[in-house]
Structure formats: structure tokens, C-alpha cells
Amino acid sequence: MQFKNTISSITYRIPSDSQPGAFHDVAVDPEDGRMTCPCPARGGCWHEKAIRTGLAGKPIVRVSQRPAPDPVRVSISEAGRELADMLQV
Numbered sequence: 735m736q737f738k739n740t741i742s743s744i745t746y747r748i749p750s751d752s753q754p755g756a757f758h759d760v761a762v763d764p765e766d767g768r769m770t771c772p773c774p775a776r777g778g779c780w781h782e783k784a785i786r787t788g789l790a791g792k793p794i795v796r797v798s799q800r801p802a803p804d805p806v807r808v809s810i811s812e813a814g815r816e817l818a819d820m821l822q823v
């Protein structure tokens with residue numbers, strides 16, 4: 735069986751400037767790049783700005799491993815068989 739690596743989450747840990755020792759974990763959507771910061775400021779806080787401008791450093795990236803579909807099974811799926819009937823092959 736084959737496995738496919740998929741990025742399940744990207745998180746940047748930004749230090750809080752109001753609370754020393756505290757962090758804001760800003761999540762970035764791996765699909766569309768949308769950012770979600772848990773701090774009270776809504777929409778474009780400086781934590782998100784730090785990521786956009788490259789000041790946030792490296793993100794924590796989680797990768798999940800999923801079994802890749804069996805290529806043989808995919809080729810004889812229902813849809814594939816119908817298409818083959820239509821084309822009379």
C-alpha cells in the first residue's frame with residue numbers, strides 16, 4: 735500500500751508583547767493560506783502581519799499520512815466502467 739503525505743496544519747507561534755512568556759498560536763490554512771489568530775484583535779492583527787512580512791520565523795507544520803488510493807481499484811471504479819461501456823471498449 736502507498737502512503738500520501740498531506741499537510742494537516744501550519745501554526746506560527748508569535749510571542750505576545752503584552753504578556754511576557756505568553757504566545758499566540760496563529761493557524762494558517764494549508765489550502766487557502768487564511769490565518770486565524772486567537773488574540774482579541776480581529777482581522778489583521780500584528781501577529782498575522784508578522785507572518786506576512788516574514789518576521790515570524792519558521793512555522794510548526796504537522797503532516798498526516800493517508801493511504802493513497804490503490805491505482806488498480808480506481809481504474810475499475812463504477813464511473814470508469816460506465817465510461818468504458820459508453821465508449822464501447
Ligand SMILES: [Zn+2]
Nearest residue numbers: 771773779781
Ligand atoms: Zn493576533
